[in-house]
Every structure is written in C-alpha cells, then in structure tokens.
Amino acid sequence: MTEIAVGRPLNRRDYRTLTLSALGGALEFYDFIIYVFFVGVVGQLFFPPEMPDWLRSVQAFAIFAAGYLARPLGGIVIAHFGDRFGRKRMFTLSILLMALSTLAIGVMPTFASIGIWAPIGLLAMRVLQGAAIGGEVPGAWVFVAEHAPRHRVGFAAGLLTCGLTAGIMIGSLVASAINDWLTPAEVASYGWRLAFVLGGVFGLVSVYLRRWLEETPVFQEMQARKALAAELPLKTVLRDHVGGVAISMLLTWVLSAGVVVIILMTPALLEKAYGIAPRDALAANAVATLLLTLGCVASGALADRFGAGKVLIVGCLAMAVTAFVLYFHIGDAPHLLVPLYGIAGLSVGVIGAIPFVMIQAFPPAVRFSGISFSYNVAYAVFGGLTPLVVSVWMRGEPLAPAYYVVLAGLLGVAIGIYLVASPARTRNSRVHA
Template identity: 60%
Template sequence: MPPLSSSAVPAPRPLTRSDYKTLSLSALGGALEFYDFIIFVFFAAVIGKLFFPADMPEWLRQMQTFGIFAAGYLARPLGGIVMAHFGDLLGRKRMFTLSIFLMAVPTLIMGLLPTYAQIGVWAPLLLLVLRLIQGAAIGGEVPGAWVFVSEHVPARHVGYACGTLTSGLTTGILLGSLMATLINTLYPPQEVLDWAWRLPFLVGGVFGLLSVYLRRWLHETPVFAELQQRKALAAEVPLKTVVRDHQPAILLSMLLTWLLSACIVVLILLTPNVLQTAYGFAAADTLKANSLAIVCLSFGCIGAGILADRIGAARVFIFGSLALALVTWTFYTQLTAHPEWLYGLYALTGLCVGMIGAVPYVMVRAFPASVRFSGLSFSYNLAYAIFGGLTPMAVGLLLKWSPLGPAYYVIALCGLGLCIGLYLRQTETRTPALA
C-alpha cells in the first residue's frame, strides 16, 4: 500500500466563508437525502398493509415490504459505479446534484402513490421501481459528497470536512426517527393508515427538491477543475484503472466501510429492538435514548474528523476502537443491573461510534484524484451491499446464542478498527494532499 498522499501540498490557508457555505449546503443535502432513503423503514408496517393484499399472511407481507426496502441497498453498487464514472469524467458537481434529484423525486412520488386497493399489483411494483432509483441515488450521494467536500477545502481540513458531511448523513437518520415519532403522536393509528403516512414522504420530497435548487450555488471542486485544465482526467474507464492499479486501496476502503456500516447497523439501528426484546425496556425509552445516541454520534463524527486532521487517522482508530469496545461491553453487561444508566451509556456509545467520522478521511486520500470518485464509490458500495446485509443476520445468530451477541460483534469490529489504525500508523504521512 503506497502512502496515502500523491502530490505536494498546496500552500496552507484557513477555511473561508465559501468553504463553510459548501460544507453547510453539502451536509444539509446529505441529511435530507438520507432522510428520504430511511423514512421508508419507519413506516414499513403501514406500507405493508396498504401496498399488499389484505388477505396476505402477516409474515409474508412483512417479508415483501422489507424486501422492497432492501432492494434500495441492492441498487447502490450499480448506481454508485455509474454516477462515479461520470463524476470522474464530467465533474463532481453534476453528479452531486443529480443524486439528490434522483432521491427527492421518487420520495415525492411515493407520497402520492395509489395503494393496492386502488391499482392492484401495480402498487408494489411501482414502489419497488422507486426504491431502486433511490438506492442508485444514495449509492452516488455518499461517496460523491465525501469527494466533493474533501476537494473543496484545504488539505489540513479534510478530516473536518468529511466528518461534518458524515454528521449530516447521520442526522438524516435522526430526522426520520423524529418525523415518525411526530406523525404517530399527532395522528391516531387509523388516520396514519388512511393518509397521514404520506406526509413524511411529501415533506421529504419537497425539501429534497429545495436542496437540488440550493446545490446550484455550489461550484465544481478546484481539484477536478485543475485536472480538466491540465487534461489529466482518466484516459480509460476509471473503474478499470481502479481495479487494475489500486487493489490495496480497495481492500482498505472495503474494510473501513465494514467498520462504518456495521457500527451504524448494530448500535444505532438494531440496538433499540434488542433493548426492548432482550432487556425489557419500553419502546418510548429506547427511542428517546436512541435519538440521544444519534445526536452524540453526529458530534462524534465531527470530533473524529478534527482529530484526524490534527493527530492522524491512525490514532483516532486506535484509541477510538479501544474506547468503543470498553463502552459497548459496559453498555450490554450493566444495563440489566443498572437500567437507570440507559441514557448516559447509550449517549456515550453513540459518541464513541463517532470515530467512524475518520473513515472518509482515509478513503478519499487512498485514491488519486483522476479515479477518486470511482475508487471510493466501488469500494464503499460493494462493501456496504455485502456487510450491510450480512451484519443483521450475524447479530441475529449471535443473539440466539447469547444476549451479549451484539456486543461480541462490535468488539470484534473494534479489533478490526485497531488493526486498521496500526496499519495506518505505518503508512500515514504528515503532508497529505488530494490533488
């Protein structure tokens, strides 16, 4: 694995007002796009009742509903690779804007879709098509956003930029949770079933289109503009170059994506259900604690990015992995005896999960600028499709064996994070650049 830098560092400069505007608009758009992608799961039960036959067995209805949700994940690699290909050849900004457009429009249409009772089998089929489009969009948005912000800011602030963007993505999950809570609080179950379930999709679509408009004010990244000027864009299909010449960077990025995706899936998405079924906590308490953990996670991502800029990603992963392992073990072993610790321990766990904010800092520096979008998108989406799907099954099997199953899985991940940190300690340079 070569050093993660590939050229001389430009003259240091502070973050400018333009940089902060770019980060703000990018993080806002990322939050809204992640909200649009995730809101489906919060209303899966209602969607299952409305978009499948009423006489269908409940287990089959749930399986097909979550199958449509999972279809979005299956579309991520293809969408990400295609959008990254054109992002490396035509420009980051165009694909960055296209991705949120492809997310907002299907979300808006979902809020207007006729149900099974109105158009029969066409209802779930149209829903499936819209989820596939959303999956393709999110596959291009996340790696594209990391590349976009990292190429806009000075090299010594790349960690902060990527951490801020990642914080925005996690905030999108929080927005989805809060919207679901609000809808189910304001409206009785029958009204939610009749029409109120459409509101989160309509709101997400409208604000998504607003974000498309706001992204018009963003500029192409200086790194890509320089590549165009020097006629140094990829001479062949970017993905071909990535697969042929950058296998170590692909492996590193896939392992980092495993760390990122599994921490989010286990500790943020699956843990509330585990707390209710295995530990006996009330649903209201677990959701409130989960929201607090997501807030702490968002701040943790920014903090990890800042630390990566100042002390290097290697130390962030080494100390962050050790801290997360300790906190996770305490969280799962002490809650039975000390249920009053739920909020404090879950908040601390979310903060420690924030070390994943250093993941994109490493990934954007692992590939040269001419194929950066393709390299990052291919590695990230392929790994997410694999590990994002296998992690829930692995945790489910571990839970059958022990209620501490999620803790064992996360601690094993922390071992991976520690190994990555030790590896990076051997390869990091003090003068990285993105050009």
C-alpha cells in the first residue's frame, strides 16, 4: 500500500479534520457523561418516592453503569461496518444515536407521570448512549490517525483524546452553572433537563459539522485495492492479533482508572469523605479536567518524538504518585485542593499516548474492530466495576482510591517498559502500511 509521506507537515485540511473530530468527540462525551453530574436528581425523579434513598442511588448508578455495559456490543457492531463500509459513515452514525438518546432523556416524563415506564425508558436511552459512545471513541481515534501524517499520529490521537476529556470538563462546567444559578428545587423541576437538552442540541450540531469530513485516505486506498477484510473483522482480530488485544485491554484499565477515579469519582468523594463543599469540589475538578486535556495533547506529541513506551513509563509513574499525594494530604490541607487536584489531573493526561499504542497494534483492515473490541470490552469491565470496587474498598481503607490508581499506574509503567524493550511494537509505520 502506498504510504503517506513521513515528512509531510499538517496542512489546513488536516487541522480542519482534527478540529471537527475533536469538537464532535467533546460534545458526544458531554452527552454520555452529563448523567453522572445529575445522578442524585435523576434517582429522585425516576424511581418510586417510597424507595429508600440508598436504593434509589444504587438504581440510578446501575442505569449509569448500563451505558458502559452496552459499549462493547454497540462498538463491535459499528466497528464491523466501519471496517467494511467506511470510517466516516459510522463516525457520523454514532454521534446521531448519542444526540437523539440524550435529547430523549431531557424530555422524558418522570415516575410521577408514567410510573415504572420512566426508569425503563431511562435505561433504554442509556443503553443507546452506551452503544453510541462505544463506536465513537475507537472510531474517532482511527479516523484521525488515518488522516494524519505518519510522524504526527500521536499528536492527532492525543488531540482527539483531549476533545473527549474536554467533554467531561464541559459537563462539569454546565453542572456547576446550573447548580449555581438555580435553587435545588428549580434544578429538580427543570434545571437537570436543560443539561440533557443542551447535549442533544450539541450532538445534532456535531452531526451537521461532520458532513464536512472526508473518508480516510487509508480506507479509500484499501477499498481501491480491494484489501478490505475478507472475513468477519472481529474473527481475524481474535485469531491473529491476541497480543494487540491484550495490550489494548490492559492499557484501557490504566485509562479507566485515571479517568473514572481521579476525574469522575473524586468530586463526590471529596464531599463525602473530606467534607469539602460541592461548589469547591466541582471547581477543582474543572481545573483538573482542563489540565487533563492539555496533558493529553502533550503526551500524544511526546509519543511521536520519544515513543509511547517512554511516555507511559514517566506519565503513569507521575499519575500514581500525584494520585497518592492528593488523597494522602487533602484531609490535612484542604487549601491545597486546587493545585494537588490540578497536578493529578495533568498526570492523567498520559492517557493521550494510549491510543497511539492501540492504533499500531492492529493492521488497517481490522483496526477499527480490534480497537473497538479491546477498548469497549475492557472499559465495560473496568469502567463499570471501578466505582463499586473503590467504594467497597474505602469502607476499610480511606486511601483506597489512591491505591487503586497506584496499581493501575504501575501496570502502565510495566507496559511502557515492555514497549521500550520491544521497539518493533511501537513503530508508527504500521499506521498507514
């Protein structure tokens, strides 16, 4: 297959592709994650009022977890067609599914209006959201990587990951604004709906914007050469690329530990375990998430220059250390919340180098399916179970969140050492070849 010139700089078309892809990813991830910021209100409105508070909370979080459990199936199906019929079509379909399901949640009647059908409808829409994000994340990584010059693949994947994490920051900011501007009664009445309707509108705008994107040169060339997968792409992945699947799954655990524990769970943990005001916790979380987005771009660019293995060694070690310092000291020094949380968030930016490894782990003909299967199955397990594991662990060990991230960080360091010792696995020539 003809290779894209190694020395070609990013041009205007590349930047347009990267910008639109990252923006769409941010808006879609906002749609997927906004639920967690209003999970308490949703629990009160979509379940029977006579149900104990703890059970309503469990039920609401279970529906949140259902989105993660739906990711593998949705991702595998979307990736299958992405490998067979084109990246762009599935890239657009995923965000359309997300926009419609998020909008539906925003206008859905509550338990007081339709009874048991309220939580059933909420669950159905959450499953659709999970299916959509399952196709979006791996599809976006593949899309930008196959558009970028070979020596800028890490930067492209890091920038896209930056867009995804920016969606979390947008969700945090929107949630903070709604809770600041409205009273608790107003939030419960209509404020929470504004967040979901806004997300649905965001998604529909992204669908429109993606019409300006073009199919990747890699897929176009495979199509012209009739080099597309001759059999079920997932079958090829599971038969011929077990090593790539294993590394991708383990790195997904590292990614999920950083994002789920440090970014998503920590605001609530700061409130419950350390008595920090919700407004202060969310403000610190916004700073941490902002620095996370910058860290994603930096780690992706550094992976281009030094290799993903070295970036993982340094970045995952930093993530483990800063997470431990955050949880160890915040109880005694709450005035250091913003700097400690911000540095921890920046260190989580090492996840921007992870898609660089995944992209190289699979050949173009089955790349979408390989990444989608590995990432979504692993994230369904680790992303879904992490809150439960950490919560149960905290009953006997207050530093459980820190220890969990330390374990994941050490795993990332080990994988980085392995990649450095096996340089053939980190050559980005496989992206376009």
